[in-house]
Amino acid sequence: MGSIRTLVGVRALRTMALASASLFALTASAAAQQATARLDELSVEGSGRGAGATGGQPAQRGADGRVAPEDPRGPIAGYVATRSVTATKTNTPLIETPQSITVIGTEQIQAQGATTLTQATQYTAGIYSGVTGVDERVDFFNLRGFRASDYGIYKDGLQLLNYGFGTLKTEVFGLERIEVLRGPAAVLFGAGNPGGIVNQITKRPTLTPFGYVEIGGGSFGQVYGAFDIGGPADDSGHWFYRLTGIGRAGGTQVDGADSDRYYIAPALTYRPDAGTSFTLLTSYQRDSSAVTANFLPYSGTVRPNLSGLRIPRSLNVGDPTFNNFQREQLFAGYEFEHAVDATWTVRQNLRYSFSDGYQNSYVGQSGYADPAQTQLARYQFGFTDKVSLFQVDNQAEARFSDGLFRHDLILGVDYKNYTLHDNQQVLFPGPNLNLLNPIFGPPQDRAPTNLVDVPRFTQIGLYAQDQIKLTENLTLVAGLRQDFATSDVKVKFSRFGDQSSSRDDQALTGRVALIYNFDFGLAPYVSYSTSFQPQIGIDSITGGALVPDRGEQVEVGVKFQPIGERYFLTVAAFDLVRDNPPIPSPFANGSSTTQLGSVRSRGIEAQFVGNLFDGLNVVAAVTHFDLEYIKSQQTQLIGRTPIGVPETYASAFLDYTIPVGDYRGLGFGGGVRYVGRSFANDINSLTVPDFVLFDATVHYTWDRWRAAVTASNIGDRRFVTSCTDLNNCFYGEARRVLASVSYKW
Structure with a gap:
């Protein structure tokens, strides 16, 4: 970080400020002339879920008869993506991107029967999904060993903040693709976990008409119906629409805990x-479910307890009579793009996000209440949280040659404003739950108010990045970003007294990378990048505002994608240091987060995605890293591995569809997932064992119809995903079978 500041100094900051001012002027001028923008290679394919890579239509071809380049926000032909905008904010081929990234399209999501972000990323390198087991409220995952489900989830390039109990969750059926970018990305996004981000790309209107409907159901009484339609909205060829929706209802693997959702996205x-x-992008979503993660003790889940019991996965540790979680969620925004001339293009991406959440339940995070370990101690917990998040990202991109080198320069200014109205209710103790004879009811009203506060966060960033073609094969990517952030928490009521806090932070982050593209498809690269993530909230130990989270990484890797072949291999090795990571702490001073020092993550990842021959799709991934505290206020942690993080995992999934003959359209496949051990306590004396899971799929496509059955964890293996301490362990997903029938036109 210091070397970057020395390199650029004050002059670079002035240059960025002037460029950003120019960008605002360009954007305002373009908006005044025409409040519209160009779509980057807008796909003409309808791609309802189950419609395949191109909605069952032939690929778009240009006047020369060649297949048009892939739309980086559109559908993927098979499993192998070729382009993305996530890593560089420009339309860049993946083979020319000097960073590790995996793109998951709707065809892969469908084949694996994934209905959540957690399930959709289970065959991806570098990411451990489902850290807290089956949680209907939010998706939890780690990237390169660090929790990324709080600041690391993005939607269409704009962040979705999940702070405290104010959460935002995206419906997977409404997505065109999911892009997992590993390593720091702050130079463009100004935020996010240094382990990486997950960017979810929304389905967009298409130039040609299409339609798609699907019905299905499966385990635990789940049933659903979905539709996806779109195309031209007028005869002039200027207006296009898309309407996507899904409704589902039914139970979960936890008795008495339903999971219902209604989603509509015009x-x-x-x-x-x-x-x-x-392009106007909107959606409304209503969730009605329960607390299903359960928060169970180590003794009785990972190991039998003192009475020889293991707590059933299906046990509702809350209370079926009032174990409630509800959320209403709204996204409304637009993407504007205008090509000023042959060199300059300006863009503005804007979104307002709102979430209104409610929970009232018993929680079993207190361990056992008796020596025989047959009584679970519980307390009542609830909240009513309202999240308001406004974001705008202004960009100006210039593609030009200076006579020696070709440039793809992007200048940007973005702004973020986040407010959470947080009201928490707690009652200690609650009634114990007898594991041998659980008795539920009657339903309870809300517990007494424990905390009322209003966390606020604002951030403005100026960024610049240049992709420079030094030769036809060698590309240099260099970028800088200056951020200014303000975080404050106004405590209106707390049983611990006034805990209001506020702080202002600023930081300069950067990235420099080189990638060399050999003509035969090999592309080695090296990169150095830093990250900056301002934190929201109060340190439970110091009582002050949490300090920013900073990261620094060196990554070397190689990509291989021979011209004309339909497979892609990425191997990356990295050394990542994260300072001030927020970690869970014992409940104190109204907060459960503290910061203890620095953690290093060093490892290697490999991802293979391929359409090896007609009808066969393959996904495989291997991840191994060493994670340890290298600096800590608690000296006993130095050299230890953070809890709840498996350091080794691997997976492979194959799906084959018979392309010709009497059985044309019949497909089948399966997958295997291995997750290594993790630690359940700070001193690493207790472990959560490794596990292996198997998945399967069978499907048949004829004419415009498709029928499918998918099954995950087909052996119904009982396993624990992780433990955050001895009283908080989480069961993984039980066997889940899903059958569906769809029709497209």
Whole structure:
């Protein structure tokens, strides 16, 4: 970090400020002339879920008869993506991107029967999904060993903050693709976990009409119906629409805990000419479920307890009569793009996000209440949280040659404003739960108010990045970003007294990377990057505001994608240091987060995705890293591995569809997932054992119809995903079978 500041100094900051001011002027001018923008290679394919890579239509071809380049926000042909905007914010081929990234399309999501972000990323390198087991409220995952489900989830390039109990969760059926970017990305996004981010790309309007409907059901009484329609909205060829929706209802693997959802997402594009477009993206979602993660003790889950018992996975540790979680969620925003001339393009991406959440339940985080370990101690917990998040990202991109080198320069200014109205209720103790004879009811009203506070967070960033073609094969990527952030928490009521806090932070982050593309498809690369993530909230030990989370990484890797072949291999080795990571702490001073020092993650990842021959799709991944505290206020942690993080995992999934003959359209496949051991306590004396899971799929496509059955954890293996301490362990997903029938036109 210091070397970067020395390199650029004050002059670079002035240059960025001037460039950003120019960008605002360009954006305002373009908006005044035409409040619309061009879509980057807008796909003409309808791609309802189950419609395949191109919605069952032939690939778009240009005037020369060649297949058009892949739309980096559109559908993927098979499993192998070729382009992305996540890593560079420009339309860059993955083989020319000097960072480790995996792209998951709707065809892969469908084949694996994934209905959540957790399930959709289980065959991806570097990411451990489902850290807290089956949690209907939010997706929990780690990237390169660090929790990324709080600051690391993005939607269409804009962050979804999950702080405290104010959460935002995206419906997978509404996504075109999921992109897992590993390593720091703060130079462009100004935030996010240094282990990486997960960017979810929303389905967008298409130029050609299409339609898709699907019904299905499966384990625990789950049933659902979904639709996806779109195409031209007028005869002039300027307006295009898309309407996506799904409704599901039924139970979960926890008795008496239902999971219902209703989701609708209208989208509209106005395209007055080839260089201008304006796309409105909206969605409304209502969730009604329960606390299913359960928060169980180590003794009785990982190992039998003193009475020789293991707590059933299906046990509702809360109370079926009032174990409630509800959330209403709204996204409303737009993507504007205008090609000013052959060199300059300006963009503005804006979104307002709102979430209104409610919970009232018993929670079993207190361990056992008796020496025989047959009585679970519980307390009542609830909250009513309202999240408001406004974001805007202004960009100006220039593609030009200076006479020696070709440049793809992007200048940007983004702004973020987050507010959480947080009201928590707690009652200690609650009634014990007898594991031998559980008795439930009657339903309880809300517990007494424990905390009322209003965390607020604002951030503005100026960034610049240049992708420079030094030769036809060698590309240099260099970027800088200056952030200014303010975080404050106004405590209106707390049983611990006034805990209001506030702090201002600023930071300069950067990235420099080189990648060399050999003509035969090999692309080695090296990169250095830093990260900055301002924190929201109060340190439970110091009582002050949490300090920013900073990261620094060196990554070397190689990518291989021979021209004309339909497979992609990425191998990456990295050395990542994270300072001030927020970690759970004992409940104190109204908070459960503290910061103890620095953690290093060093490891290697490999990801293979391929359409090896007609009808066969393959996904495989291997991840291994060493994670340890290298600095800590608690000296006993130095050299130890943080809890709840498996350091080795691997997976492989194959799906084959018979392409010709009498059995044409019949497909089948399966997968295997291995997750290594993790630690359950700070001194690493207790472990959570490794486990292996098997998945399967069978499907048949004829004419416009498709029928499928998918099954995950087909052996119904009972396993624990992780433990955050001896009283908080989480069961993984039980066997889940899903059957569906779909029709497209």
